[in-house]
Amino acid sequence: MQEVGFAVVGVRNFAGSYLRNIEELEAEGKIKLTAVVVKDQVKNAEKVRELRHRGIAIYSSYESLLKESKNSVDLIGLPVSIPTHAEMAIKGMKAGYDILLEKPPAPTVQEMDAIMRTEKETGRFTSIGFQFIHSNTIRKIKQFILEGKLGEIKEIAAKGFWSRFKSYYDRNNWAGTSIEMGKLVLDGPIHNAFAHYLNNMIFLAGSDMQSSAELKRVRAELYRAHSYIESDDNSCLEAETTKGTKIYFYVTHVPEEKRDPVMEIVGTEGKISWKMNEETKIELNNGETIEFDNEGLDPHKEVFRIAADKKLGLIEELYCTPENTRSFTVAINGAYESAKKIKAVPQELVEEFTNDEGEYQTVLPGIDDLIDQAFAERKLISDLGKVDWAVKTEWINVENYTDFNPFN
Structure with missing residues (x-):
């Protein structure tokens, strides 16, 4: 070969x-x-x-x-x-x-x-x-959805809690920045560390195995607790596809406790729960339960295999393309337009300290419970009415969206 x-x-x-x-x-x-x-x-x-x-x-x-x-x-x-x-x-x-x-x-x-x-x-x-677009579980879930077995997809939601220490932000010139050398970076949790999980949801809402959903509108809140970065580190987002599926996303880099991302997909015929380790559970309204995992397939390696297979002519279609990730970028751009600016959390509410591993860590006490409640109720943080630092934002229409320029 x-x-x-x-x-x-x-x-x-x-x-x-x-x-x-x-x-x-x-x-x-x-x-x-x-x-x-x-x-x-x-x-x-x-x-x-x-x-x-x-x-x-x-x-x-x-x-x-x-x-x-x-x-x-x-x-x-x-x-x-x-x-x-x-x-x-x-x-x-x-x-x-x-x-x-x-x-x-x-x-x-x-x-x-x-x-x-x-x-x-x-x-x-x-x-x-x-x-994860190359993973066994996400592709299996998508096929299950396309076969109509989950019914009409009403909503997809994900949340994740990963600390990011000062060493993470010090690793290069652009980490933790919105702009670097005059160019946009937008290095927040929704656009970088947790980007996979937002992209997964938009892909799963798409109408075929090659497509992601087209988005109708986006609303988001972007917050910053770290004292020494300019980008967001707490983000929540809701979006609606042109077919009416709701997407909800809640992520933080200043949690009290690390928790890997989880996702819920709710259809008229049942619910799917997915974890980052690819443990997947489908619970249908008829009482049937289906469970599966990655079956030993490493999605990181599959990224390289699929690109090579395309180059060798062994497959016709790539799995993850500019075309089917465009809606992810639209969601990010719409999120920044909706939030208008990154809102700083008052520093008296934030804890910054050297942890037991010698890493300089930032924690926002109470953020874990806020995200859990927002996820459960499918609301943004400001909609909960529990913290004074949260600011309500407006929906942004992103149909036919072709330009994002925050410098205007």
């Missing part, structure tokens, strides 16, 4: 995960790592030596990779900074390469549209690295 020559831009942070996944998949015979971009080859000297010893070409810039690797590279992985996603994907496709782009795909809907235009102009593809 022909192998897909894979390049990765970077070796640190999430690029390291790309390199590990590709290395583990090479034994399957579809993928071979052939090139890596390492800008700082002094700082990463040990990794550069290791890669060169394996016969992998090292480039000092993305531009040199694009110019010089056409004979060895078919597909480029871009686990790069959020504000560079669209620009680098477009540049890569125009140079003749297919792209695997890390999530979130791009901060604005107009950048998403530019990526899609470039796909059409060049005949190249961009696959998006939302791993």
